[in-house]
Amino acid sequence: xxxxxxxxxxxxxxxxxxxxxxxxxxxxVKLVFTPINEPNPPYQLKVTAPSGSTxxxxxxRALPTGExxxxxxxxxSPSVSGIYKIDIRExxxxxxxxxxxxxx
Numbered sequence: 829x830x831x832x833x834x835x836x837x838x839x840x841x842x843x844x845x846x847x848x849x850x851x852x853x854x855x856x857v858k859l860v861f862t863p864i865n866e867p868n869p870p871y872q873l874k875v876t877a878p879s880g881s882t883x884x885x886x887x888x889r890a891l892p893t894g895e896x897x898x899x900x901x902x903x904x905s906p907s908v909s910g911i912y913k914i915d916i917r918e919x920x921x922x923x924x925x926x927x928x929x930x931x932x
Contacts, residue, residue: 838864839871839925841914842894844901851931853909858901860894861916861925867891868921873902878910887919906931 835841843851844858851857861871871891875884884904892899906912909932917924 835925835927837925838923839891839916840864841916841925841927843929844894851906851929853906853932855931856903856905857912857929857931858903859892859914860898860901861891862893863891863923865923868918868923870919872917872919874913874915875904876913876915877906878908878912888916891916 840862842860842862844860867890869889869891871888873884873886873888874882877883888902890899892901894901910930912929912931914927914929915924916926
């Protein structure tokens with residue numbers, strides 16, 4: 829089971845676990861997002877490493893939701909153990925999602 833230890837906001841962040849074990853260093857962490865209300869693209873996605881440095885800062889045109897017609901899950905590979913912060917926000921709206929993912 830993935831170790832999403834905190835999640836809040838109007839956009840739910842869902843990690844897809846590598847089988848029955850928790851994520852570890854070098855795994856491909858796959859994330860999908862589920863908006864509570866009607867989505868308002870584009871979105872800004874940031875992933876911050878345990879050291880505080882931003883490892884991902886990108887714009888997503890459509891949320892990968894895990895449903896058949898959505899795009900593939902967003903992926904990143906953690907390089908150190910610790911808590912990674914995930915932040916996704918509408919660029920032209922107020923909806924957001926914040927989560928913390930424990931690696932290792």
